[in-house]
Amino acid sequence: MAKTSMVERNNKRRRLAKKFKVRRTRLKAIAADRKLPAEERFAARLKLAELPRNSSPTRIRNRCDLTGRPRGYYRKLRMSRIALRDLASQGQIPGMTKSSW
Structure with missing residues (x-):
């Protein structure tokens, strides 16, 4: 079992990423748009830098x-290999059996 503080820190990062997603994508689009003047794009980069890192x-x-657990993670199942x-092994996943040869 991972430390609770690490799990909570990661959950906080997920909440912050969700909260600032729209603002972050808008600022990135402005900063990447080569048609806009350099000052405007630079200002967008500065505002992007002011957002929380997390x-x-x-x-x-x-x-x-x-x-x-942070390692051995299956994205599709959202769990580690051990879990x-x-x-x-307990038979709680339909169609999955322990391999033997």
Whole structure:
């Protein structure tokens, strides 16, 4: 089980990214538009830099929903390999069986 503080910090980053998503994409579009004057694009970059760092989606870490484990993460299932194996062994995932040869 991961530290609760790390899981909560990641949840806070998710909330901030969701909150500032529209503002961030609008400012990025202005900053990338080559038709606008350089001063306007630079001002958009400065406003983008004023936003909280944790509002960037890049800072979000994929973590298992069950255990909070940050490594061995399956995006499609939103869980770690260990949690997936435990659930499969208990027979809680339909169609999945433990491999043996």
